[in-house]
Amino acid sequence: MIILGIDASTPKGSVALLDGERIISESLSSSMYSDQFLIMVDEVLEKLEGGLEKVDAFCVTTGPGSFTGLRVGVSLIKGMVLATEKPFWGINTLEAYANMVEPASHPICPILDARKKEVYTAGFKYTEGYLSRETPDRAVSAEELCSTIKEPTIFLGGGLETYKEILSCQLGDKFLNKTQVKNQSIAASAAQIAFNQSNNKPCFDLDALTIHYVRKSEAELNRNFF
Known part of the structure; x- marks a missing residue:
């Protein structure tokens, strides 16, 4: 097709x-x-x-x-x-962003700059090679997003240009950015x-x-x- x-x-x-x-x-x-x-x-x-x-x-x-x-x-x-x-x-x-990541064991969190000091984001995860949604789309502040991250998570998306420093500082080892994309x-x-x-x-x-x-x-x- x-x-x-x-x-x-x-x-x-x-x-x-x-x-x-x-x-x-x-x-x-x-x-x-x-x-x-x-x-x-x-x-x-x-x-x-x-x-x-x-x-x-x-x-x-x-x-x-x-x-x-x-x-x-x-x-x-x-x-x-x-x-x-x-x-x-x-x-x-956001699903299209998450699908760019090669199957991995870590959760995936695409982010887009939503302006007004917020990001558009959602949570995804690969299960047995298939991408599944973990959370609905939402617009939240970077700080609020950080408060929901409980384990090492892959971040990608245009929102990183603005919020990468905030996310990496607040999340430390739970912020994963370098990953292989399809x-x-x-x-x-x-x-x-x-x-x-x-x-x-x-x-x-x-x-x-x-x-x-x-x-x-x-x-x-x-x-x-x-």
Whole structure:
């Protein structure tokens, strides 16, 4: 199955083209503009004879993450689904991050910078080679997150650029950062999750494609305030 994956929810947006679990091509960018993602889609499709028509399904990360980026990614996928009448998956961003880690015995804690001195995070763990979720997505302060860590835990994600020093100082030996990863892009990781969800078939109903914000945007908070 040929899957085209898009991640616009993280600081380093990505597009990936996979044949099953094998990566055919991928492209990364720090831009959240929709026209840049269209260029990236064209770049990865150049590696596929027949182009977009040969894609069997799409997947997109649905958050949590950048509110603007999430809307860009979902809009792009909706456009391609309408144009091709092919199905899609929506994949949780934090799960896609956790899936990048090679199977390990330690818990996995992806983090994204949520602004307002908070991180988006969730807990995952490999059990008999399969990744499972331990905690729901949430937005918490780095200090609050540290208070929940009881054992050595693998941390990864864009939030480390801001919070690595705080986490490593407060957690000491329980903070594990250097680990082997399977993919370089979140888009590829999300597409691999989609392919392996044998009990969760891709969807054709675009109304079912929803964004997982975790908390309200600044605009929504201001609107409610006034």
